[in-house]
Amino acid sequence: MNRLSPKSPAGGRITLPPSVMVRFAGLSAPVIFRNARPVQEGLARVTRGWQPTPVPATAQGRVSALSEVSGAGGHYSVASPFLDEPLADLPVASATCALIADLAQGYSADRPDHLSLHCGAVRIDGRLVAFTGPARAGKSTLIARLAFEPGMAVFCDDVLPVDPQGHGVALGCAPRLRLPLPDGVSDAFRAGVKGALALRDDRYGYVVTESLAAHGQTAPLGAVVLLSREPGAPARLSRLDRARAMQTMLLQNMADMADIGTEVARIDALTRDLTCLRLVYSDLEEAVALIRRAFSGEVWPAPDCAVADDDPAPDAPPPAAAPPADLDRLWQRVPGPVLRRMGDEGFLWHPDFRGYRLNPTAIALWSVLEEPVRGTEIVGALAEAFPDTDPARIAADVARQLGAWVADELILPVSG
Known part of the structure; x- marks a missing residue:
């Protein structure tokens, strides 16, 4: 390589x-x-x-x-x-x-008719398999590992534009891995990454192999796979309900579509002919072997590949809510994350921190926190801006959002 x-x-x-x-x-x-x-x-x-x-x-x-x-x-x-x-x-x-x-x-901005899916994708036998899932599901590591598989072409490890005909577009950007590699990866993968790192720093490195598809190459989207990493679990596949697949793709679409109706219609049409699966795994090599079996012929998944009809990995319960922040304290956002705007919404973004989505209200709140500000001052300003809303509800919402950001280490208390 x-x-x-x-x-x-x-x-x-x-x-x-x-x-x-x-x-x-x-x-x-x-x-x-x-x-x-x-x-x-x-x-x-x-x-x-x-x-x-x-x-x-x-x-x-x-x-x-x-x-x-x-x-x-x-x-x-x-x-x-x-x-x-x-x-x-x-x-x-x-x-x-x-x-x-x-x-x-x-x-994406130049192509308002394209979806922009937050996923990794590889081309196998002329069709794309898109892998998505929650943070820490191992998407980037899996895509980097698949980059060493013969017969596969890497289209993306982060963003996949999808045109109105349902074809994914390669942006020609190599997968980026968090370093050092996690314990438990194979010696062969570790050696391959070492030889293919084209650009790196202390925390991340880009893995460039001959399998990287060039910018502008296209292929029809054939499958979407929701990743679920479960410690100690054997690699296994189950069918994913199309409604759940649609919900996942709606949440992972980062494009600024004209309206939600247009976005839903596009994703509804796209998922009608897709193979929708969930992959539960712990061991990376087991997952790769299962992917090869499932997507090895014209029919996906392959007839000789075991796929459960029921879901072996039910959704985890929602995480416990962070405690609300003290509105009498001064708060300020931490240095580093920057707001990357996408239409009316946005993402907090940094090379070490990507993907925290903000709605318009959260964007306004984040902007105020550029300088130290007391929570009660924020509540007062919002109460003036929205006089028909109960101030107690505004205070509760602000305390809850600030508390979530405290838990995620995005804001810190300031003395004063």
Whole structure:
């Protein structure tokens, strides 16, 4: 598995100026790099098929950038219209990760008729299998492991655009693994990852293999698999009710669709012909072997692959609610996470923290917490803005949301 290095069409290394504006195939807006050559080179190593083209100096004053990457002292900041504030003081791998998120969101924004599913996906025999599930279900590790399987092509480990015809689109971005690898993975996988890490820092690394599908490749979506990692459980498959599959895909769709009716209709049509399964597993190699058996022929799942009709992994009970926050205290959000906007909603995002979804009210509350603020002040401001709502209910809602953020270490109390 050879590492990829940035190459020109003629096969030589790219010569990169200290500051440049670049367009990427499939995106309407360019990216600006200012003294950020290592990030440019890092991006070239972990992507395939983006075809960067410099924007002539005569045209640069007439365009708005999708993302700006600026370097100083070996660290980098990334700013974009999707972020409420720049991500700052990032090492190369983290800055590259932030830029990839901008490229993926820019691709989705340019295509309002596409779904944007938070999942990993591989192509097997011409069709895509999408793997999704809750945080810590092992999606990225599974996709990285499948990248070493013969006959499979990695379309994504995080975001899969799906066009109106039900075809997934590869964005050409290598899977990113949390490091170090967890205990219990096979020696062969550990050795493969070591040889395929094209860009890394102390916490994450990008795994680049020949199985990475190039940006723009498409394939029909054939199956969706809901992952459920259960300690000590043997790998097993069960059928997933289509209503549950629809619910999962609605929750995992990050695109800003025109309205909820359009989104439901799209996902309803998409799931009618999909194979919908749940995969319960503990051992990674067992899961990979079962995936190979289930998706080994024209019929999915394969007739000789055992699939239970009932669900062997009922939904876990909801986690206990965090205690409400003390509204008499001062609170402030922690540094690091930045709001990445997607229509009226958004996600708190950081290279080390991705996927905390916020509705419009939570976005307003998060914005207020940029500076230290007392919970009672927030309640008072909201009571003025919504005079028809019971102040006691507002206070309870604010205390509950602040309490949840305290539990997730997104805000901290401030002395004063």
